[in-house]
Amino acid sequence: MDTSAFLSHLTAVFPGDPQDTDPVDPSWTAMTDEVAGYTGPNELAVLQAAAAVLPDGEAYLEVGTYKGRSVCAAAQGNADKTFYAMENFLEFGMTGQQARDELMGNLERHAGGANVHLLEGDCFTLMADRSVIDRPVGVYFYDGEHTLLSHYLALAVAEPLLADEALVLVDDASWPLVQRAHRLFLKRHPGWQVVATWDAREANDPRWANGLHALVFRRPSSRHAQRLSRTDEVLRIYQTRVQDRLNTVAWKAADRFPGFFKGAAKVVLSRSRAIGDDER
Ligand SMILES: C[S@@+](CC[C@H](N)C(=O)[O-])C[C@H]1O[C@@H](n2cnc3c(N)ncnc32)[C@H](O)[C@@H]1O
Numbered sequence: 001m002d003t004s005a006f007l008s009h010l011t012a013v014f015p016g017d018p019q020d021t022d023p024v025d026p027s028w029t030a031m032t033d034e035v036a037g038y039t040g041p042n043e044l045a046v047l048q049a050a051a052a053v054l055p056d057g058e059a060y061l062e063v064g065t066y067k068g069r070s071v072c073a074a075a076q077g078n079a080d081k082t083f084y085a086m087e088n089f090l091e092f093g094m095t096g097q098q099a100r101d102e103l104m105g106n107l108e109r110h111a112g113g114a115n116v117h118l119l120e121g122d123c124f125t126l127m128a129d130r131s132v133i134d135r136p137v138g139v140y141f142y143d144g145e146h147t148l149l150s151h152y153l154a155l156a157v158a159e160p161l162l163a164d165e166a167l168v169l170v171d172d173a174s175w176p177l178v179q180r181a182h183r184l185f186l187k188r189h190p191g192w193q194v195v196a197t198w199d200a201r202e203a204n205d206p207r208w209a210n211g212l213h214a215l216v217f218r219r220p221s222s223r224h225a226q227r228l229s230r231t232d233e234v235l236r237i238y239q240t241r242v243q244d245r246l247n248t249v250a251w252k253a254a255d256r257f258p259g260f261f262k263g264a265a266k267v268v269l270s271r272s273r274a275i276g277d278d279e280r
Helices: 003-013 026-034 041-053 069-075 097-110 149-155 176-188 230-256 258-269
Strands: 058-065 082-087 114-118 137-142 162-171 192-200 213-219
Touching: 003 162, 026 041, 026 069, 026 176, 041 069, 041 137, 041 149, 041 162, 041 192, 041 213, 058 069, 069 097, 069 137, 069 230, 097 114, 114 258, 137 149, 149 162, 149 176, 176 192, 176 213, 230 258
Parallel strands: 058 082, 058 137, 082 114, 137 162
Antiparallel strands: 162 213, 192 213
């Protein structure tokens, strides 16, 4: 993936600085009306622009598809590209056939005729299985679980799958916990840099939701390890065998006792998810 071409292409997608202007194409706002979801119109325009620059022979990978808003946007006008979308149907009352049906319906109606390969399951298990994606990933969009560990692993577990040059877009990146995970990860892993930060001015900002950061990965050499370090593998095993089970219990309980969990989440998450209050 030519990541410089992507950054240049953005000058045609926005009339000015993407941070402070609406996309030239007004249809992204309509997309937010038509498909339920958590991404803002400027984010959708950036995702589509990234997919447009993706070369033949590389894949677009999304983690955290929910009802399909972000991947439907990315696929617009890109029906010839290869899309993978990972979703475990866990959060926001997604459990059950109805959620699946809604997502499949949206993919059919709003994905511009693109063939999106939906991979159902835990992304940290799926991404570690090298037989799941059939080509290097040139564009990777992470919008899955938002904890410090999951954001660290979102980069660590994806790295072996990435093309030698790849664009990595991370949602909710205005949250302190996401930036902290990126700092921890970048300190320990060569070849990565943050190239753009489109931050939310407020929570659920009308353009950028909770912010989108763009990172570029360039594999340092062809001999660079294409598997996880021992520490990262231990963290991945903890996430998939312990944390994932705790999450399942917590989301099921949150479905049953929404009032209690809303209050508890406010107390537990407020600092790590405060916009414009990055802790260092
Ligand atoms: C914020 S939503 C995604 C929003 C979507 N990208 C959009 O544009 O509206 C996060 C999604 O990630 C999914 N998710 C969370 N943890 C996951 C995991 N470990 N593996 C796969 N999907 C996960 C949740 O079920 C949820 O649907």
